[in-house]
Structure formats: structure tokens, C-alpha cells
Amino acid sequence: MEKKNNQLIVNAIENGMVLDHIPSESIFAVIDILGLSSCTNQITIGSNLESKSLGRKGIIKIADRYFKNDEINKIALVAPKATINVIKDYKVVEKKRITIPDEIEGIAKCSNPLCVTNNQAIKTKFKTVVKEDTVEFVCRYCEKTTDIKSLKIIPQ
Amino acid sequence: MAKSLISIRDFSTEEILHILDIATEMEQNKSQNILQGKVIACLFFEPSTRTRLSFETAANRLGARVIGFSDVGNTSISKGESLKDTIKMVANYVDMIIMRHPLEGAARYASEICNLPIVNAGDGANQHPSQTLLDLYTIRETQGRLENIAINMVGDLKYGRTVHSLLQALSNFNASFFFTSPDSLKMPDEYKEFLNERGLHYEETSSLNEYINCCDILYMTRVQQERFRNPMEYEKVKNFFRLDASMLEGVKPNMKILHPLPRINEIATDVDDTPYAYFYKQAENGMYVRMAIIAYLLGYK
Numbered sequence: 001m002e003k004k005n006n007q008l009i010v011n012a013i014e015n016g017m018v019l020d021h022i023p024s025e026s027i028f029a030v031i032d033i034l035g036l037s038s039c040t041n042q043i044t045i046g047s048n049l050e051s052k053s054l055g056r057k058g059i060i061k062i063a064d065r066y067f068k069n070d071e072i073n074k075i076a077l078v079a080p081k082a083t084i085n086v087i088k089d090y091k092v093v094e095k096k097r098i099t100i101p102d103e104i105e106g107i108a109k110c111s112n113p114l115c116v117t118n119n120q121a122i123k124t125k126f127k128t129v130v131k132e133d134t135v136e137f138v139c140r141y142c143e144k145t146t147d148i149k150s151l152k153i154i155p156q
Numbered sequence: 157m158a159k160s161l162i163s164i165r166d167f168s169t170e171e172i173l174h175i176l177d178i179a180t181e182m183e184q185n186k187s188q189n190i191l192q193g194k195v196i197a198c199l200f201f202e203p204s205t206r207t208r209l210s211f212e213t214a215a216n217r218l219g220a221r222v223i224g225f226s227d228v229g230n231t232s233i234s235k236g237e238s239l240k241d242t243i244k245m246v247a248n249y250v251d252m253i254i255m256r257h258p259l260e261g262a263a264r265y266a267s268e269i270c271n272l273p274i275v276n277a278g279d280g281a282n283q284h285p286s287q288t289l290l291d292l293y294t295i296r297e298t299q300g301r302l303e304n305i306a307i308n309m310v311g312d313l314k315y316g317r318t319v320h321s322l323l324q325a326l327s328n329f330n331a332s333f334f335f336t337s338p339d340s341l342k343m344p345d346e347y348k349e350f351l352n353e354r355g356l357h358y359e360e361t362s363s364l365n366e367y368i369n370c371c372d373i374l375y376m377t378r379v380q381q382e383r384f385r386n387p388m389e390y391e392k393v394k395n396f397f398r399l400d401a402s403m404l405e406g407v408k409p410n411m412k413i414l415h416p417l418p419r420i421n422e423i424a425t426d427v428d429d430t431p432y433a434y435f436y437k438q439a440e441n442g443m444y445v446r447m448a449i450i451a452y453l454l455g456y457k
Contacts, residue, residue, distance in 0.1 A: 112260060114258075114259060114260050114280050114281070115259065115260050115261050116239070116257075116259040116260060116261040116262045116264075116265050116279075117261065119259050120238055120239050120240065120259070120265075121238065121240075122240075122265055139261065140261070140264065141260065141261020141262075141264045141265055142260035142261040142279075142280075142282055143163065143260070143261070143282055143283070144260070144282075
């Protein structure tokens with residue numbers, strides 16, 4: 001890796017997606033949410049890279065795979081400011097922003113130990129509530145609010 | 157999906173008032189055979205004698221038959237059966253399920269996996285909507301209105317689900333609130349913020365005497381010993397929040413004392429004979445309100 005014009009160059013990909021501006025501490029959560037540990041495509045993962053806006057950031061490049069919007073929006077839970085670059089023939093053909101879904105299903109655990117979803121085999125469901133610069137998750141079942149810091153991702 | 161009552165927020169203000177009106181009608185005519193031929197399941201995954209008897213009596217007074225269990229000891233749940241399988245099985249047999257469960261959200265889940273009306277008779281510390289409705293019914297019965305009530309909530313305001321649900325329900329009727337509690341059991345900030353957002357007035361105190369003379373409803377709750385790490389602290393607080401007849405000399409003539417029961421020692425028995433005690437009638441009202449809930453959800457009212 002070398003530095004060029006203050007830009008980090010992590011192997012460029014010919015076709016695929018680049019997920020940029022992921023907070024470093026969320027990089028493994030993103031891997032879990034997108035189920036990348038069982039993905040057979042070429043994947044480059046960078047963490048603790050320098051970033052002007054985040055200080056340190058993570059980046060994930062996936063070759064020859066294009067996630068659908070509703071798949072990619074799931075990472076809004078842990079990386080609401082991520083940017084998505086769609087790469088074709090080494091060029092960025094589309095830049096996408098993450099949008100926080102109104103409801104999320106089966107991705108995260110409820111933080112209330114007495115919630116029925118933590119004690120029976122039940123898929124979790126949350127309503128997302130956007131507050132100033134953070135997001136909160138209201139459990140459909142126990143009605144308790146989980147904040148982003150106590151949100152635990154269920155590996156897919 | 158069938159109409160269920162899981163959380164007080166599932167009912168609009170109009171629906172709440174409609175339930176209270178049906179309950180009034182039930183109180184005037186305590187036995188109605190409108191549900192003859194119906195079978196209702198009362199599934200109590202944790203024991204609650206008072207609530208269960210009230211619901212079962214309500215169903216019986218409407219002519220329905222009741223099946224169920226009052227604790228899980230003798231059921232296949234103790235063999236490890238999942239909540240899903242228990243609900244799926246019972247749902248094949250009955251027209252409605254009334255359930256209490258120690259896990260929060262259990263009733264909401266049950267309502268998603270079967271096509272029957274579910275009544276939540278308490279899911280852990282989360283919701284107990286029939287209690288809220290019977291409190292509203294009793295407030296309206298004693299004051300002749302629900303609007304502009306001054307209510308003094310006393311006791312454990314931090315963990316008490318009853319007071320939280322009642323606060324939310326009364327916020328639709330321009331109530332003003334007094335919160336009387338020990339410092340360690342104060343009303344959580346999220347509820348005070350909720351009132352601020354709606355422009356509703358509240359005061360806080362740790363003295364039972366402070367706002368006793370200016371409220372229409374004195375809503376007493378139990379301060380549970382297990383909430384205190386230090387037993388000495390509990391002993392101090394326990395007597396501090398004890399209401400006796402001598403404290404009632406200056407209260408408003410229309411003031412009524414409510415309590416979700418069971419009471420331990422927070423209301424002295426000499427209060428029972430004053431014109432302000434209303435908690436026994438409140439418990440009785442629970443039956444009329446539950447009759448109304450059952451008849452409404454089954455489409456008969």
C-alpha cells in the first residue's frame with residue numbers, strides 16, 4: 001500500500017462494490033450483517049485507515065457482487081454514514097447513500113434480557129427512530145428502546 | 157389479523173371511550189348471555205389469582221366457557237414446549253386467548269402467530285392494558301369526566317408499569333400530575349419529557365402530605381422491598397409512604413383513593429371506612445371492563 005495525493009489505495013477492483021466510510025469499530029458488524037464470512041467472492045477489507053471525516057475508517061471492497069438497496073441499507077444500523085460506490089470496469093458508475101430502513105428484521109438482538117425474543121426462537125423486529133445524529137430501535141415485542149451503542153448484531 | 161388488545165396504545169381514544177361505555181352497560185346488566193357457545197382460553201404462564209379470576213368471571217358472566225391453566229407446573233411447558241407451540245395448539249380449540257406471561261412481548265408474538273383475538277393480561281413489566289382501562293373507568297365513574305383530572309401518583313414510580321400506562325392514557329385528556337415517590341424511585345425522565353412535549357403540567361415531591369389536598373385522584377402503589385438494596389432504606393421509606401385516615405382531613409370532597417391491589421401496608425385499614433376509599437370498587441370495576449373488552453374484541457359490542 002502506498003500513499004498518493006493523501007488517498008489510500010487499497011487494490012482497485014474491476015467490477016463490484018466499495019463500501020466506504022464505515023466506522024472502524026463497525027467493520028466486523030458490517031461483515032456479519034452482509035454475511036460476508038460465507039461469501040466466496042474476492043473481498044478486501046481495510047480497517048483503521050485514515051479518514052478526514054471519521055478520523056479512522058473501514059472500507060470493504062467486494063468483487064463481482066452488487067448488493068440490492070434493501071440488503072445494503074441494513075448496514076445503516078452500524079454505519080449510517082457509509083457511502084457505496086458501484087464499480088464497473090474500474091470506474092465508479094454510481095454513488096449511493098445509505099438510508100435507514102423504517103423497520104429492521106432479524107439483524108440485531110433486543111437489549112432487554114426479559115424480551116420474549118431473547119428467550120424463545122423468535123425473529124427480532126424493530127422500528128427505527130431517527131434522533132438528531134443517532135438512531136434508536138424500538139422492539140416490536142417488549143416495546144423497549146435499544147440505542148445504537150448497546151445494539152448487538154446477530155451473525156447472518 | 158383479528159383485533160387484539162396487547163398494549164394500551166393499540167386502542168384509539170374513541171375506542172377507549174367506547175370500551176368504557178360498554179363497561180357501564182355491563183355494570184347495569186351483570187349477566188348477559190351474548191357469548192353463549194364461545195370458548196375462551198385463559199393461559200396464565202405465571203400465576204396471578206386476582207387478574208385471572210376477574211377475566212374468568214367476566215367471560216362466564218357473558219355466557220362463554222373458559223379453559224386454561226393457572227400456572228405452568230402441570231402443563232407441557234414444564235417439559236420445554238415453546239410458547240409458539242402452546243399458542244398454536246390452543247388456538248385450534250378456542251375463540252379467544254387471554255394470556256399472562258413473564259416475558260415481555262409474549263402477547264404481541266402470540267397475536268402474530270394465530271388468527272384469534274389475544275388479550276394481554278400482563279407481559280412481564282411491559283403492559284397490562286385492562287388495568288389501565290379499569291383505572292380510566294374508575295376515574296370517570298368517580299369524577300364524572302376524564303378531562304382535566306389532577307392525579308397524584310404515589311409509591312414506586314420508577315418501575316411501576318401501572319402508573320406509566322395510566323400516565324400515557326391520561327395524557328390524552330389534559331390531566332395534571334403530581335409524582336410522590338422516594339428519591340430512588342422517581343418517575344423516569346422519558347415520561348416527564350413525554351409530558352413536557354405535550355405541554356402537560358407535573359410536580360414532584362418526596363412528601364405524601366405535600367399534594368394530597370389538591371388532587372382529584374390519589375393513586376397509591378406498592379413500594380416493593382426487592383427494589384431496595386439496603387433493607388434499612390426500605391424500612392424508612394415504607395412508613396413514609398403510608399396513608400392513614402388522619403392525613404385525609406383537608407382533601408377535596410370529590411377525592412378518591414385508588415390502588416391496583418394487593419396493598420401491603422401503604423394504606424392503613426382505617427382509610428377503608430372513609431368516603432375516599434375506592435379501591436375495592438375499582439377492583440370490581442375490573443370485571444365490567446374485562447367483560448367489555450371481551451365482548452368488543454369478539455365483535456359483539
